[in-house]
Amino acid sequence: xxxxxxxxxxxxxxxxxxVVYYANYxxxxxxxxxxxxxxxxxxxxxxxxEEQCILPVVxxxxxxxxxxxxxxxxxxxxxxxxxxGSVLKFGYRILRESGDASTxxxxxxxxxxxxxxxxxxxxxxxxxxxxxxxxxxxxxATNK
Amino acid sequence: xxxxxxxxxxxxxxxxxxVVYYANYxxxxxxxxxxxxxxxxxxxxxxxxEEQCILPVVxxxxxxxxxxxxxxxxxxxxxxxxxxGSVLKFGYRILRESGDASTxxxxxxxxxxxxxxxxxxxxxxxxxxxxxxxxxxxxxATNK
Amino acid sequence: xxxxxxxxxxxxxxxxxxVVYYANYxxxxxxxxxxxxxxxxxxxxxxxxEEQCILPVVxxxxxxxxxxxxxxxxxxxxxxxxxxGSVLKFGYRILRESGDASTxxxxxxxxxxxxxxxxxxxxxxxxxxxxxxxxxxxxxATNK
Amino acid sequence: xxxxxxxxxxxxxxxxxxVVYYANYxxxxxxxxxxxxxxxxxxxxxxxxEEQCILPVVxxxxxxxxxxxxxxxxxxxxxxxxxxGSVLKFGYRILRESGDASTxxxxxxxxxxxxxxxxxxxxxxxxxxxxxxxxxxxxxATNK
Numbered sequence: 198x199x200x201x202x203x204x205x206x207x208x209x210x211x212x213x214x215x216v217v218y219y220a221n222y223x224x225x226x227x228x229x230x231x232x233x234x235x236x237x238x239x240x241x242x243x244x245x246x247e248e249q250c251i252l253p254v255v256x257x258x259x260x261x262x263x264x265x266x267x268x269x270x271x272x273x274x275x276x277x278x279x280x281x282g283s284v285l286k287f288g289y290r291i292l293r294e295s296g297d298a299s300t301x302x303x304x305x306x307x308x309x310x311x312x313x314x315x316x317x318x319x320x321x322x323x324x325x326x327x328x329x330x331x332x333x334x335x336x337x338a339t340n341k
Numbered sequence: 342x343x344x345x346x347x348x349x350x351x352x353x354x355x356x357x358x359x360v361v362y363y364a365n366y367x368x369x370x371x372x373x374x375x376x377x378x379x380x381x382x383x384x385x386x387x388x389x390x391e392e393q394c395i396l397p398v399v400x401x402x403x404x405x406x407x408x409x410x411x412x413x414x415x416x417x418x419x420x421x422x423x424x425x426g427s428v429l430k431f432g433y434r435i436l437r438e439s440g441d442a443s444t445x446x447x448x449x450x451x452x453x454x455x456x457x458x459x460x461x462x463x464x465x466x467x468x469x470x471x472x473x474x475x476x477x478x479x480x481x482a483t484n485k
Numbered sequence: 486x487x488x489x490x491x492x493x494x495x496x497x498x499x500x501x502x503x504v505v506y507y508a509n510y511x512x513x514x515x516x517x518x519x520x521x522x523x524x525x526x527x528x529x530x531x532x533x534x535e536e537q538c539i540l541p542v543v544x545x546x547x548x549x550x551x552x553x554x555x556x557x558x559x560x561x562x563x564x565x566x567x568x569x570g571s572v573l574k575f576g577y578r579i580l581r582e583s584g585d586a587s588t589x590x591x592x593x594x595x596x597x598x599x600x601x602x603x604x605x606x607x608x609x610x611x612x613x614x615x616x617x618x619x620x621x622x623x624x625x626a627t628n629k
Numbered sequence: 630x631x632x633x634x635x636x637x638x639x640x641x642x643x644x645x646x647x648v649v650y651y652a653n654y655x656x657x658x659x660x661x662x663x664x665x666x667x668x669x670x671x672x673x674x675x676x677x678x679e680e681q682c683i684l685p686v687v688x689x690x691x692x693x694x695x696x697x698x699x700x701x702x703x704x705x706x707x708x709x710x711x712x713x714g715s716v717l718k719f720g721y722r723i724l725r726e727s728g729d730a731s732t733x734x735x736x737x738x739x740x741x742x743x744x745x746x747x748x749x750x751x752x753x754x755x756x757x758x759x760x761x762x763x764x765x766x767x768x769x770a771t772n773k
Contacts (some may be wrong), residue, residue: 199438199559200611207515207516208362208369208519208529209356209362209512209515211356212353212355212356212357213352213356213357213358213359213360213411214357214683214685215357216685217351218352218353219655219659219686219689220652220653220656220659221652223626223651223652223655224495224652227495227497227651227652228495231496232557238363240556241496242555242556243760245377253646253696254651254693254694255647255692255693256690257651257690257691257692257693258689258690258691258772259688259689259690260687260688261685261687261688261689262684264397264685266530267357267443268519268528268529269519270529290502296643298623302408307771313556334663342541348614350728351656351659351660352659352663353656353659358539358541358542363511363515363542363545364508364512364515365508367507367508368639368641371507371508371639371640371641372639375700382630384700385640385700386698386699386700394500397502397504397549397552398549399548400546400547400548400549401490401507401546401547401549402544402545402546402547403544403545403546404543404544405541405543405544405545408541411674412663412672412673412674439612455565455731478598479585487711496644496645496650497644497646497650497652499644500640500641500643500644501640501645501646501647501699502645502646503642503645504645506641509643555645598653599650
């Protein structure tokens with residue numbers, strides 16, 4: 198299961214090279230991650246407040262293929278790659294949409310450790326765990 | 342009393358026009374404001390946690406005179422303009438330093454309402470109040 | 486004529502007070518401004534490259550009424566307030582949408598000087614001028 | 630050769646979890662990279678304009694060890710790991726300074742391809758190349 202989110206590049210996201218500043222892709226990854234969880238039925242803002250469950254990032258990486266430019270229509274694809282105990286890994290693809298064509302701009306991953314608000318490791322609520330496990334299996338099967 | 346803070350323009354702060362994106366001046370105002378409080382002996386991070394005192398912004402304005410560019414050496418001047426009850430107003434000047442010359446790039450103000458963490462109005466701790474009052478009076482006297 | 490743009494608050498836009506950092510409202514103003522121009526038929530990215538016409542900000546102000554929070558559904562309203570020679574002024578309203586209710590979170594204005602890429606004053610292309618003039622008149626009439 | 634840069638965490642860099650938002654570490658990496666080049670005698674803003682030499686990022690990664698918090702005194706260490714043809718790789722360490730103690734908060738790398746302004750691969754100016762080669766050798770020798 199892959200969830201797509203559409204955004205437009207903001208002027209504030211560009212730099213003087215005329216392209217999107219490289220750190221902003223990690224902001225986009227987060228947007229994709231949140232929409233992925235929402236598509237599973239989980240509201241990250243409620244997970245933080247009601248389930249006492251936060252997802253701090255312990256690792257992030259990005260490979261930049263082609264630059265995104267101001268006002269580009271961007272598609273963010275997010276999908277879970279692994280869930281083992283408290284460790285949750287997401288993958289991302291950033292694409293430029295232009296008419297029917299889409300161009301891969303960047304790919305990346307983030308690794309999270311599921312924590313309670315005092316930053317102690319915990320596991321995800323059972324209902325989330327099951328759905329993410331299925332999504333991981335599905336992603337692995339379709340990308341063999 | 343005016344407190345000066347020195348920074349260098351970051352690449353991330355520029356936009357594709359080749360100048361600093363306009364919202365970033367408000368970030369710089371905040372840096373100046375924090376250093377002003379520190380110069381008075383108050384650590385804003387401790388004011389939040391120990392004094393239960395936060396300074397949400399209710400108004401901000403900026404006049405842009407000349408663009409700041411990547412790697413420019415910037416001086417942020419911050420000074421208090423008014424303290425009346427829970428209302429605190431700061432003024433700012435943003436200057437580019439280049440050898441002996443300095444060029445005014447922007448000027449602005451922010452208005453704050455002193456609040457406790459539940460966002461109820463309160464007054465500043467007495468010790469802060471006195472020092473800010475003197476600084477307001479001094480600024481008014483030197484800028485008549 | 487008022488143009489509305491919908492966004493969701495990003496995690497990156499919050500600060501440790503648990504609300505949207507105050508400078509980000511100026512980023513949102515810009516999103517509204519760009520969508521306003523697009524609704525008139527003008528693509529700001531093309532105005533920069535094809536029409537040699539940029540809109541640097543010379544003044545910006547914002548009054549903050551209520552805080553925006555993570556994941557809030559935000560509506561940005563943008564409308565032109567004045568066009569006189571090279572000077573163009575926009576107004577903005579930022580609202581939180583929640584079911585049928587909408588809450589005013591912030592209001593503001595930006596003033597721009599129409600410039601060519603070498604930062605010399607110029608006027609807007611004639612076609613843009615006419616449409617903005619009508620929008621200014623319409624806004625003034627409906628907000629008397 | 631490792632170059633250290635000191636900054637203080639800005640309020641704008643925190644998020645509602647009360648720690649620095651993860652994308653901002655890539656901004657800090659860039660500050661370290663620029664100061665490293667400056668220490669070698671190269672001004673990145675001049676490299677772009679006078680030497681027609683830009684350093685777009687093709688890969689970035691970060692491992693987060695401990696959170697940075699508002700107002701923390703941060704030391705950014707930057708050092709070159711590799712220079713082969715047009716490919717330049719930097720390493721970074723982000724530390725919190727507190728009195729005599731320093732705590733490792735994050736580590737990372739960025740990979741760059743040296744380009745001219747039309748994004749064609751080129752090599753660094755000869756003078757830069759030599760100095761970076763020495764720095765790479767020295768770093769490798771001291772970190773065996």
